[in-house]
Amino acid sequence: MRYLWWLVRCQPWRILRGSLLGTAWMVGLSARPYLIARAVDDGLRARDSRALALWVVAIVVAGVALSYLGIMRHRTMTFIREDAKARSAEVLLRQLSRVGAALPRRSAAGEVATVGGSDIDWSAQVLTLTGPGVGAIIAYGVIAVVLWSISPLLALCVLVGMPAVALVVGPLLRRLERAESIYRGQQGALTARSGDIVAGLRVLAGVGGRDLFARRYASRSQELRAEGYRVGAVVSWIDAATVAIPGLFLAAVVWLTARMAVTGDVTIGELVAVYGYVATLIVPVWFLLEGSHQLIRGRVAARRIAGLLRLAPDDVGGPGRRWPAGVPGARDPHAVPAPSGPADLHDPSTGLTIRAGRLTGVAADDPAEAVALADRLGRYVTSDVTWGGVPLTAVALDEVRARILVADHDSYLFAGTLRDVLGPKPDDEIRAALRAASADDIVDALPSGLDTPLDARARTLSGGQRQRVRLARALLAEPEVLILVDPTSAVDAHTEARIAERLRIARAGLTTVVFATSPLLLGRADWVAHLSEGRVDSSGTHEGMLDYDPGYRHLVARGSDDGQHSDAEEAYQ
8 A cells, every 4th residue: 555655646746636627527527417407497397498598508518517627537547547657667677677686586577577567557547546536535425415405314315325335345345355366476476387388498399398388387277267267256246236236326315306206395306406416426436436446456466566676686795886876976985995907806615716817717516506606706695705805795886797797608688689689889899709709600690690680588599599699798798807607508519619719819818707517618717626515626727637636527527437538528639
């Protein structure tokens, strides 16, 4: 509810205008029954043509005015809802960007897609209550007062009628909220499953798992459909009540008024007016019932939006920004100056030191240890890593990000042309980076070269091609420290050999760390460290470690027996 209230507070003047227009329109609906009653009593019954003509003109003018008010009310409420959708989309996008790499571990992709789609829309629909909803309450009170002037008994019936409606519909709304929450959760989970199946369709087909996952998806779809039926059953009862209850209410009040007209307690004109008032009352009653329905769905949607907004990025420690917001040119007083030039990185947890200006290879027995070390060196988690003797977590985060880049082999590729994917660089630099990544053949094979459009994740490219595009993108960033995690795991040995040689040339004089177990990459490194059980077990040149470290030799030989060389080793030799 606080989130929905925030959407209201973001546009107070527009909300006020919508409330005034909604109120004027709702109250104006009751003006026509009054004018018709006057036309009947003062014109028809009195046989006064002039009075009848005047009241008819007044009825026409009131109709035109109500049409204008209705148009402006609808226009204003549309602006309010669209503004709320845009604000929700903006705040969600900022939050997802802030959470960053931690998002896939905190929330499923299907959940994010569902919240970013329908939940934003449902939360915006609630703001309809601020216009016609407010107007409905005021119009309800105005009609009750008008009826009191005709008959206190009729006014009492109207005042008691609305609480009775709430007693009937209230339990249905609470049941709808519970069912809607379950349904929305299952819908997000199923969307996530479908996304996973589509993303891994090629792999599933290759290992014969496509039919298995299709059956599981079909089973979950059946469960979701059953839950949808339960939600639909509650909604159908609410929709039926929205139509039936006001109709029954109208019939009861008109019957009572007709009895009073027979006894002479009200005039024929007042009978017509009461019918018009109660018929008009159906509109605010319908809006209030529909608004209650929207409020339930909006609360469920807002709860899911708030769940994403509560996610926090990984704790990376230290100052978050070099330039505090709102203080141009001011340094964060908590930030420690970063090294002025290339400097060594040291990780006390493993004992690894990355010398500045060198190509360092890291071979880890456990791939998870390699990823964890890369996260520490890139400051994606809190750690004791130092940079030129300075604690890495004490340096402003934006400066760390600008100078140290961790390039994952499976990092996301956005939709756009290949040129857009690689970044805004001159063509000669792009060509050089593509050649260094042995990806120039990809450009030659594409129909429009660098201007060929690629879809999200570049699924039209093979796994090896995508990996080489990612490497070229990382090289184009030209970071002071480049940390590559398994950059050639999806390419063949001959392509890997070319990349190893060209990477060394492209990053000459710059600090580069390569996490890999490929002898082709490690053989081109200036220095290699063997990471075992969370510590540096040995370090040295690739050739030297092959001679004196059996564990390293077994690791880079990829499980081959001692004394035998793998295909990759032979390619290196």
